[in-house]
Amino acid sequence: ALKHKKQHHLPHPFLKGKNIALIFEKPSTRTRAAFSVAAHDLGAHVDYYEKGDIHLGVKESIADTAQVFGRMYDGIEFRGYHQSDVEELSQHSGVPVWNGLTNEWHPTQMIADFMTIKEHFGALENRTLTYVGDASNNVAHDLLVTGAILGVNIHIAAPENLQPHPDVQTIAHQYAEQSGGNIMITENVQQAVYHTDILYTDVWVSMGTDESEWGTRIENMLPYQINDTLLVQADNPDLIVMHCLPAFHNLE
Template structure:
């Protein structure tokens, strides 16, 4: 059987994504009840980080420990990849020693090259184009709060970045409508929007995008490594802040999400992120549980999955 990778949400069928989320809820309940789930005992995850992160490292490392396995943290200077070894050679070597590889880096193309030469599953923990693990946590959070999300409507307000592009994939895979509002020139990739089809509506008016929706999502206006653009972005995005006035245009029971870290007072106000409609802390915790379910799905033999 060929190796399965998780490079985008589109690598799995909708029913597989749903099954992973259902398992994540089970693992979350078990963890909160103090029940041990050592389903990956003796298994090892290599974690390759080109971009730093709090939530990604803690959630994957803690997740493997809770499943009875082990995680190896590898910063750029810890591997020969940082000294000129080819992606292909690094993939060939590392994948002979571990059971899965998690990569958080700047380039989706590099991730795909690594996966092509890997003998074990490769997980996208964030690239310049997509952030599928975060979307799985978001979908788990939405389902836990509202049950069924098919047929609902979400609004993305802000930069058409990797999170936005993964939300486009999620809209198709989970059956909800997505309205996107970005400043002119900050839209997501046109080909990704086109493949979103009728599920996606793109515009430049945050008020119109949020009107009556069930979920409002945003992200930082300046991504890691983009400090040289900060002043220009602050000016361009000023009208795209998610504040109480904007949230009031959504449905009365609308939810708010943000993948964190948040730049409070920029893309979101304290009143919203700390308010009763915000699920950001549950969303952050769910990275742990849904990634455990994903690791189980990819690493455990098919006969053990049930």
């Protein structure tokens, strides 16, 4: 309904009179744009705070910042480093807190991705999503766990040293047992992509990776590149390719 209203330029100020704080310790293009545009479309006012604007956890405790913002704002978006920080904001603010990304997770990306998959295919049931590349990052972790919760089959192809953290794998397997989803984690990219419905990848070099490691990382990741050969190996004419961006063209 909201998408229809936006596409047809119909007003939908369901959050008129509300104020939302956007706290960005890490820079962003899509996350900031998405939250800002969505809030304005819904009639809310947005204030943007980057790392140098406030003293979050440095000169002022996260709990104190949360309590102050909770009195002034109706909701808080946080994009930063530590999962514990966003959880502490939620604990002490008394208002909704949205996780725009932490080192560990990226849940708002998951909402967008799985809504897109459902919209494209009509349903999530019996679909297989295969992630290829660096699977040690927050997006891969969240795809694995969210897919398991939703009953989507999740295949991951990555070098052994870049596979999801064992704790994350344990969480995902527990959810998959309940939902009926299938999980495959392997170094064998051909096995992982066969008959998949969605091929998903991310940057091979994440924010914070030392530049001296880039060359070796890229060389090790080349077998996991999404290219014409990999699409043929998937053997599914209805396959779609997804990337959370930003992307290095002609690499991943």
